[in-house]
Amino acid sequence: xxxxxxxxTASTAERAAVDAxxxxxxxxxxxxxxxxxxDGRVSYGGRDARxxxxxxxxxxxxxxxxxxxxxxxxxxxxxxxLTVPPAEVYGVATFYSMLSIRPRPGRVAHVCDDIxxxxxxxxxxxxxxxxxxxxxxxxxxxATWIRSPCLGLCERAPAVMFQLAGDEADESHAPAAANQVxxxxxxxSPAVFVPGSTPQxxxxxxxxxxxxxxxxxxxxxxxxxYRAHGGYEALRRALQLGPAGVIREITDSKLMGRGxxxxxxxxxxxxxxxxxxxxxxxxxxxxxSEPGTFKDRVLMEEDPFALVEAMTIAGYAAGxxxxxxxxxxxxPLATRRLEGAIAQARARGLLGLDVMGRGFAFDIVLxxxxxxxxxxxxxxxxxxxxxxxxxxxxxxxxxxxxxxFGKPTLINNVETLFNVLDVxxxxxxxxxxxxxxxxxxxxxxxxxxxxxxxxVYEVPFGTTLREMIDLAGGVRxxxxxxxxxxxxxxxxxxxxxxxxxxxxxxxxxxxxxxxGSGVIMLFDDTVDLVxxxxxxxxxxxxxxxxxxxxxxxxTVRQEEALIRIGTGRSxxxxxxxxxxxxxxxLVMKDASICGLGQTAPAALQSALALNLLGVGASGAADTSxxxxxxxxxxxxxxxxx
Amino acid sequence: MRRNAPVMxxxxxxxxxxELDGEPVRAPEGSTILDVCREQGIDTPTLCYLDNLTPVxxxxxCMVEVDGSRVLVPSCSRDVEAGMVxxxxxxxxxxxxxxxxxxxxxxxxxSLAEDAVHRWMDSYGVDIKRYGPPGPPAAAGERDxxxxxxxxxxxxxxxxxxxxxxxxxNELYVRDYARCILCYKCVEACGEDAQxxxxxxxxxxxxxxxxxxxFDVTLPDSACVYCGNCIAVCPxxxxxxxxxxxxxxxxxxxxxKQDQVTTVCTFCGVGCNLELTTQDNRIVRVDSPIDHxxxxxxxxxxxxxxxxxxQN
Numbered sequence: 001x002x003x004x005x006x007x008x009t010a011s012t013a014e015r016a017a018v019d020a021x022x023x024x025x026x027x028x029x030x031x032x033x034x035x036x037x038x039d040g041r042v043s044y045g046g047r048d049a050r051x052x053x054x055x056x057x058x059x060x061x062x063x064x065x066x067x068x069x070x071x072x073x074x075x076x077x078x079x080x081x082l083t084v085p086p087a088e089v090y091g092v093a094t095f096y097s098m099l100s101i102r103p104r105p106g107r108v109a110h111v112c113d114d115i116x117x118x119x120x121x122x123x124x125x126x127x128x129x130x131x132x133x134x135x136x137x138x139x140x141x142x143a144t145w146i147r148s149p150c151l152g153l154c155e156r157a158p159a160v161m162f163q164l165a166g167d168e169a170d171e172s173h174a175p176a177a178a179n180q181v182x183x184x185x186x187x188x189s190p191a192v193f194v195p196g197s198t199p200q201x202x203x204x205x206x207x208x209x210x211x212x213x214x215x216x217x218x219x220x221x222x223x224x225x226y227r228a229h230g231g232y233e234a235l236r237r238a239l240q241l242g243p244a245g246v247i248r249e250i251t252d253s254k255l256m257g258r259g260x261x262x263x264x265x266x267x268x269x270x271x272x273x274x275x276x277x278x279x280x281x282x283x284x285x286x287x288x289s290e291p292g293t294f295k296d297r298v299l300m301e302e303d304p305f306a307l308v309e310a311m312t313i314a315g316y317a318a319g320x321x322x323x324x325x326x327x328x329x330x331x332p333l334a335t336r337r338l339e340g341a342i343a344q345a346r347a348r349g350l351l352g353l354d355v356m357g358r359g360f361a362f363d364i365v366l367x368x369x370x371x372x373x374x375x376x377x378x379x380x381x382x383x384x385x386x387x388x389x390x391x392x393x394x395x396x397x398x399x400x401x402x403x404x405f406g407k408p409t410l411i412n413n414v415e416t417l418f419n420v421l422d423v424x425x426x427x428x429x430x431x432x433x434x435x436x437x438x439x440x441x442x443x444x445x446x447x448x449x450x451x452x453x454x455x456v457y458e459v460p461f462g463t464t465l466r467e468m469i470d471l472a473g474g475v476r477x478x479x480x481x482x483x484x485x486x487x488x489x490x491x492x493x494x495x496x497x498x499x500x501x502x503x504x505x506x507x508x509x510x511x512x513x514x515x516g517s518g519v520i521m522l523f524d525d526t527v528d529l530v531x532x533x534x535x536x537x538x539x540x541x542x543x544x545x546x547x548x549x550x551x552x553x554x555t556v557r558q559e560e561a562l563i564r565i566g567t568g569r570s571x572x573x574x575x576x577x578x579x580x581x582x583x584x585x586l587v588m589k590d591a592s593i594c595g596l597g598q599t600a601p602a603a604l605q606s607a608l609a610l611n612l613l614g615v616g617a618s619g620a621a622d623t624s625x626x627x628x629x630x631x632x633x634x635x636x637x638x639x640x641x
Numbered sequence: 642m643r644r645n646a647p648v649m650x651x652x653x654x655x656x657x658x659x660e661l662d663g664e665p666v667r668a669p670e671g672s673t674i675l676d677v678c679r680e681q682g683i684d685t686p687t688l689c690y691l692d693n694l695t696p697v698x699x700x701x702x703c704m705v706e707v708d709g710s711r712v713l714v715p716s717c718s719r720d721v722e723a724g725m726v727x728x729x730x731x732x733x734x735x736x737x738x739x740x741x742x743x744x745x746x747x748x749x750x751x752s753l754a755e756d757a758v759h760r761w762m763d764s765y766g767v768d769i770k771r772y773g774p775p776g777p778p779a780a781a782g783e784r785d786x787x788x789x790x791x792x793x794x795x796x797x798x799x800x801x802x803x804x805x806x807x808x809x810x811n812e813l814y815v816r817d818y819a820r821c822i823l824c825y826k827c828v829e830a831c832g833e834d835a836q837x838x839x840x841x842x843x844x845x846x847x848x849x850x851x852x853x854x855x856f857d858v859t860l861p862d863s864a865c866v867y868c869g870n871c872i873a874v875c876p877x878x879x880x881x882x883x884x885x886x887x888x889x890x891x892x893x894x895x896x897x898k899q900d901q902v903t904t905v906c907t908f909c910g911v912g913c914n915l916e917l918t919t920q921d922n923r924i925v926r927v928d929s930p931i932d933h934x935x936x937x938x939x940x941x942x943x944x945x946x947x948x949x950x951x952q953n
């Protein structure tokens with residue numbers, strides 16, 4: 001492919017950042033000391049260069065990290081090295097919120113203002129930062145702060161992530177105070193990580209924990225300690241069972257995927273294992289971005305070797321020699337711990353060409369996302385790995401048939417893979433005795449919001465919402481509960497009379513809800529739900545990839561209509577806007593390409609159905625009260641973010 | 642046809658039986674639902690679909706209901722299967738089609754869209770007034786500079802649109818992205834489906850996504866080779882020859898005075914068919930028939946723009 005490249009050239013530092021990722025250019029055609037007069041503006045990358053397109057996002061990450069933004073010169077050099085048209089590199093670079101294609105200060109604080117942080121002190125933090133530092137996005141010296149969607153630290157809200165150019169590592173931190181953020185923006189070192197996300201592991205420790213059993217016990221940086229706590233026994237047993245035996249145990253366990261869709265894991269595994277096309281790929285979906293969700297982060301931060309082991313078992317069973325671990329860009333600590341775990345496992349022969357000396361090959365490539373909720377959708381994630389924009393693909397074909405690089409691909413969520421260890425250590429039928437008939441095993445729930453002890457909780461399927469609330473110590477400060485959101489921003493509100501519903505896939509389906517990613521968020525009577533739902537609507541508007549019309553425009557119209565309702569400034573009548581929201585909801589659910597658009601109206605529609613906003617779902621607004629007075633909220637004016 | 646020339650039959654394909662709007666239908670394996678709908682004379686709206694491009698199923702206006710599918714299915718890219726039960730005129734289908742057209746019309750200038758689009762908007766009952774008056778247009782380049790994941794929270798009083806000034810940076814064609822419905826057709830025509838130039842791609846995200854060159858450089862600074870194949874596939878007049886644009890601006894573009902003349906391009910030996918649009922005995926626009934076996938509707942810069950000598 002002949003590329004037409006722009007005139008901008010990369011600086012020495014930019015070239016160094018790219019070369020550090022890709023290695024030095026083999027010939028000057030690939031970006032060595034080229035002579036413009038002699039070579040014109042044409043690059044002659046061959047098949048070898050083009051086959052590296054999957055390195056596009058890692059290379060852009062490297063430039064962003066070293067320089068603080070991606071200039072046109074850097075972009076041109078990346079295009080040249082990978083033989084990707086510059087327009088396409090630009091399309092990819094502008095897709096991710098953590099990449100900046102305009103000059104940006106080197107120290108950026110991403111301050112979460114999403115739903116959990118919003119009720120956990122984000123607003124005072126933002127007000128203080130605005131007063132001390134200036135409005136969001138204002139550069140001061142080499143620093144700035146910007147608003148961010150959920151950073152997955154909901155249990156310790158408010159959260160902040162520092163994205164730091166140069167050699168300093170990115171860090172996320174919670175709970176964050178304005179003076180701490182100011183100190184880091186002023187050049188100070190990021191605050192030290194404070195653990196404590198799993199209340200059941202605090203004394204008195206709950207000894208029945210399965211998925212969380214090593215959390216707080218085993219050293220996440222030590223392979224030896226992992227082995228001392230039962231690590232790699234599951235892989236040893238899997239090798240005894242053989243691939244077919246492993247899949248049989250998984251099938252017998254009736255394990256269902258924990259990523260939100262609840263697909264039977266055994267069906268998926270045997271589908272990939274028996275697919276005739278080769279090679280097979282494995283992907284671990286660790287792009288946990290659903291607002292309110294942080295369970296996978298806790299697992300990866302505190303027990304990273306377990307994920308490496310579980311992926312090895314999955315690769316062995318499904319005949320995959322390579323597994324991609326795609327982790328969201330906002331999880332710097334989990335990323336570092338996993339990098340360490342993968343390196344140690346490789347050094348000890350637990351990954352590589354001859355795993356455990358048993359003659360099968362498996363290795364893991366860690367890929368860091370760059371700020372895109374949509375990349376948690378499995379086919380969008382595959383496009384992202386391949387170096388394309390993270391836009392979902394049309395299904396069918398499904399990933400088990402044609403997934404990553406068009407090959408059969410096994411893709412599982414982090415929590416699902418952790419369960420695999422549990423299944424293999426016992427037997428499938430034994431695993432199936434826990435939980436309920438159709439929802440087997442234990443489930444992790446992310447409890448946050450106005451709750452006494454927020455954190456990740458592990459309970460058997462079938463536990464009720466009421467029991468979960470009690471386990472977490474009830475509503476904070478003993479206040480009355482106003483609402484409960486189940487399943488995250490894409491989930492639904494559940495009314496109190498349904499709190500005795502067992503938390504299972506089938507139980508929640510019966511009440512028209514979904515477990516989603518296991519979010520249970522509590523809102524007490526002081527929370528402004530219109531504000532919360534406006535944030536959710538804004539979240540989906542920001543995170544829509546823009547590919548299909550129902551989601552791209554529907555999320556914009558949904559936010560506008562909700563703001564009209566919330567501010568009592570309807571174009572026609574509030575009833576007409578409620579009706580409009582219902583119609584938007586229907587087209588988004590029916591006609592969007594992927595789950596993002598299909599679930600974008602879910603929370604809002606359930607809130608309207610439960611009359612949480614002071615306007616009924618029927619559209620018949622209570623004429624005696626304005627929406628504001630009926631929810632006890634003062635008039636809001638939209639703010640810019 | 643030359644004597645003794647081979648007769649091209651195509652691959653032999655199995656016939657599949659399925660149900661379409663309650664009627665039993667047979668279609669060869671590999672047909673899409675849209676293919677069958679068209680063959681059966683069922684008017685199915687499409688925007689991002691074109692016979693000479695790979696379906697991207699992004700616009701979601703051709704949705705149909707298929708039994709057993711939780712959500713609606715894009716007819717342009719779903720192959721028919723034996724025993725499938727397809728419904729094209731249910732309440733859900735009509736609602737989705739109406740809403741897609743309505744959402745586009747409320748955010749985009751559809752005034753120059755193909756006649757069929759206006760017919761569909763009428764028949765599905767599109768009403769854009771309920772979204773409020775359109776918001777103010779963006780300043781030149783403002784939409785191109787938006788950062789993914791950030792937007793200004795609206796006040797809800799106006800409906801946000803993609804309105805922005807026209808981009809005129811060369812003498813051959815203009816880009817009026819206020820009319821762009823992001824159907825991806827131009828990107829496909831510029832890329833793998835026709836020209837393999839890759840001068841443009843989708844950039845940005847969500848409602849702020851745009852069709853862009855790298856860093857939004859002007860077309861003369863980009864990889865564009867001015868084949869104009871993007872113009873030919875654009876369904877809404879967002880991409881338009883400068884000659885046509887200038888006439889429309891001057892108010893002299895008059896379709897009632899125009900004729901279509903088919904001829905063969907004389908620049909090289911390939912033999913591309915040209916479809917000349919003439920007005921007042923002058924060429925005002927050049928296209929190629931989409932069903933022409935040589936061009937598939939695509940041309941090069943010479944065929945599409947190299948006609949000035951004819952009228953000098």
